[in-house]
Amino acid sequence: MNTNILMMLSNLDAEEAMFIQNLIKDMNEDQQRNFVMMYQNKRRDTTLILITTIIGFFGFAGIQRFLTDQIGMGILYFFTGGFCFVGTIIDLVNHKSLALEYNQKVAYETLNVMKTWHQ
Template structure:
């Protein structure tokens, strides 16, 4: 009988965690607006959660049990690099309208634009919520 390996990729170690479970649960607290789903790279269901209140809170409660699996999936998908996903997400969440996350990623030009326009009047902020993981992934791949 072989032992079941809980980690599908045994070559990934704890140092390669890009989306910690604990942070996922902190975003889950705001999960009725889809925050944890956006954080784990699931923008379509994040939008659904946003417009339905976490599927009338039922999906939000169910997600409490799925966060470890979502974290594992995100950790497999998104590579480590010089830009930390969690730091970028926290900056976007709390200071995104001022472009602080863009300055952190080295996107100075758009950071200045966000700073003077309120995240391009909120439209750029919404775009970043849906695409932030991919933006960080792209920057980390070219390190």
């Protein structure tokens, strides 16, 4: 595997890097490059999730949920003030896992799209 491929992804933490590395280990270099280019456009950075969660304390709760395709929860957070800030505080503590779960889902979707291309 070409380790420079993972360098194309910015702000990748160790857990996500290992996950992506295991996901693309059987691909050739061109396939890996294509995967990374598709994946980097869809993934969410943990810093973005953290900042949007903090914004939830100032009247716009739920943005982080919209960014992670949890539209129903985003609407619920917006209209309840992040469950009276309790949900926002929980998301603040768990912002890395929110981003990782979303990014893993996006990685699997990207892999499935690439498989349909090569059939």
